[in-house]
Amino acid sequence: xxxxxxxxxxxxxxxxxxxxxxxxxxxxxxxxxxxxxxxxxxxxxxxxxxxxxxxxxxxxxxxxxxxxxxxxxxxxxxxxxxxxxxxxxxxxxxxxxxxxxxxxxxxxxxxxxxxxxxxxxxxxxxxxxxxxxxxxxxxxxxxxxxxxxxxxxxxxxxxxxxxxxxxxxxxxxxxxxxxxxxxxxxxxxxxxxxxxxxxxxxxxxxxxxxxxxxxxxxxxxxxxxxxxxxxxxxxxxxxxxxxxxxxxxxxxxxxxxxxxxxxxxxxxxxxxxxxxxxxxxxxxxxxxxxxxxxxxxxxxxxxxxxxxxxxxxxxxxxxxxxxxxxxxxxxxxxxxxxxxxxxxxxxxxxxxxxxxxxxxxxxxxxxxxxxxxxxxxxxxxxxxxxxxxxxxxxxxxxxxxxxxxxxxxxxxxxxxxxxxxxxxxxxxxxxxxxxxxxxxxxxxxxxxxxxxxxxxxxxxxxxxxxxxxxxxxxxxxxxxxxxxxxxxxxxxx
Numbered sequence: 001x002x003x004x005x006x007x008x009x010x011x012x013x014x015x016x017x018x019x020x021x022x023x024x025x026x027x028x029x030x031x032x033x034x035x036x037x038x039x040x041x042x043x044x045x046x047x048x049x050x051x052x053x054x055x056x057x058x059x060x061x062x063x064x065x066x067x068x069x070x071x072x073x074x075x076x077x078x079x080x081x082x083x084x085x086x087x088x089x090x091x092x093x094x095x096x097x098x099x100x101x102x103x104x105x106x107x108x109x110x111x112x113x114x115x116x117x118x119x120x121x122x123x124x125x126x127x128x129x130x131x132x133x134x135x136x137x138x139x140x141x142x143x144x145x146x147x148x149x150x151x152x153x154x155x156x157x158x159x160x161x162x163x164x165x166x167x168x169x170x171x172x173x174x175x176x177x178x179x180x181x182x183x184x185x186x187x188x189x190x191x192x193x194x195x196x197x198x199x200x201x202x203x204x205x206x207x208x209x210x211x212x213x214x215x216x217x218x219x220x221x222x223x224x225x226x227x228x229x230x231x232x233x234x235x236x237x238x239x240x241x242x243x244x245x246x247x248x249x250x251x252x253x254x255x256x257x258x259x260x261x262x263x264x265x266x267x268x269x270x271x272x273x274x275x276x277x278x279x280x281x282x283x284x285x286x287x288x289x290x291x292x293x294x295x296x297x298x299x300x301x302x303x304x305x306x307x308x309x310x311x312x313x314x315x316x317x318x319x320x321x322x323x324x325x326x327x328x329x330x331x332x333x334x335x336x337x338x339x340x341x342x343x344x345x346x347x348x349x350x351x352x353x354x355x356x357x358x359x360x361x362x363x364x365x366x367x368x369x370x371x372x373x374x375x376x377x378x379x380x381x382x383x384x385x386x387x388x389x390x391x392x393x394x395x396x397x398x399x400x401x402x403x404x405x406x407x408x409x410x411x412x413x414x415x416x417x418x419x420x421x422x423x424x425x426x427x428x429x430x431x432x433x434x435x436x437x438x439x440x441x442x443x444x445x446x447x448x449x450x451x452x453x454x455x456x457x458x459x460x461x462x463x464x465x466x467x468x469x470x471x472x473x474x475x476x477x478x479x480x481x482x483x484x485x486x487x488x489x490x491x492x493x
């Protein structure tokens with residue numbers, strides 16, 4: 001196009017100047033001016049083409065506003081949502097300890113995220129870790145812009161930092177449920193620092209870090225940009241809102257922790273029924289409410305993809321809750337509130353990696369599968385593993401996180417109503433989609449997450465155990481952690 005315009009301009013100049021050859025009326029300076037005009041036209045065309053290829057990134061105030069709301073919703077999931085959900089499931093003598101653990105972990109990880117977490121997870125480094133270029137958010141100002149998933153559209157980097165920090169905080173909080181009622185408070189905090197640094201941050205970087213859509217201007221540019229992305233992002237793994245980064249990652253660490261800390265005194269012999277299913281119901285409802293920010297917010301824009309994720313976050317857990325409830329009803333003769341709440345959480349977990357990639361029909365099917373898978377994880381797999389995973393973190397988050405990650409590869413297919421994979425060079429959906437190939441990629445992401453989180457967890461638990469010890473004394477456990485660890489009671493009757 002540039003050559004055509006330049007040729008036309010040159011031809012026009014020659015046509016105008018043609019009579020001068022007969023009349024000898026055009027001077028050398030006039031010819032020079034004509035050539036300068038031709039060059040200006042060519043340069044103008046080049047600048048216009050460059051502007052079209054690489055639009056200037058600007059912040060959309062509507063997208064920014066949505067991220068403010070979504071971030072607050074994710075924070076609500078941790079405190080009070082997760083705290084109340086877990087707290088209601090333990091015995092009354094340990095209620096306050098669980099609230100304290102979740103609240104303190106949220107605060108601790110929020111601080112660490114600002115100091116070094118964001119920098120190591122979301123800056124360019126290598127395939128596994130970012131750099132230290134934004135330690136203490138160095139260089140981030142109110143004018144800093146973070147990329148979204150559309151070219152030329154950005155959001156304020158500060159709200160993106162807060163959004164991702166809330167993800168990190170709730171991931172570490174999830175682990176608490178695996179060894180509730182018997183871990184030392186100090187041991188828990190030290191473990192979280194180690195695991196957050198060496199497991200959460202690298203996996204978040206591997207799955208989610210990339211240069212942004214504006215870097216994908218051509219095939220060559222795309223290859224160069226992809227080379228700077230995280231390991232699993234380079235491989236093509238799909239994880240919309242954290243099936244691997246959050247759920248599988250935390251569940252594996254929790255399961256290993258339940259082995260290291262050991263079973264509760266009287267486990268399998270004494271009744272350990274939840275002391276307040278009312279609190280658990282409130283917590284589950286707050287989790288579901290906040291999860292709309294968790295999933296729909298991960299679109300990073302207030303657009304159709306966010307709407308798809310929102311609807312899937314509504315439908316999938318509803319289907320999972322009803323599936324769990326109906327199976328339990330047929331199996332035990334009575335449907336339980338705990339079963340319905342656990343089913344809803346199973347559905348929320350399974351749809352997390354898929355929320356913006358699968359159609360509503362696919363989300364509905366995934367919810368039904370999650371209800372059955374979560375029920376098996378809590379009642380069947382738990383017995384096979386022989387672990388005292390107190391609040392079934394692995395049975396729900398691990399099992400349904402794995403199922404969700406794999407099924408994302410299936411239902412993201414356009415043939416099944418999914419969105420397919422976006423080609424940022426052509427700025428459209430990729431021409432072909434192979435379910436088998438994508439499922440293989442998803443499976444690799446699951447295996448890498450299990451292996452990485454498991455290895456870090458084993459080393460971290462062992463270090464804590466040989467230094468300060470993981471478990472409270474037997475008499476302290478019998479008394480309850482509320483009083484023995486914190487000198488308070490959740491209830492003063």
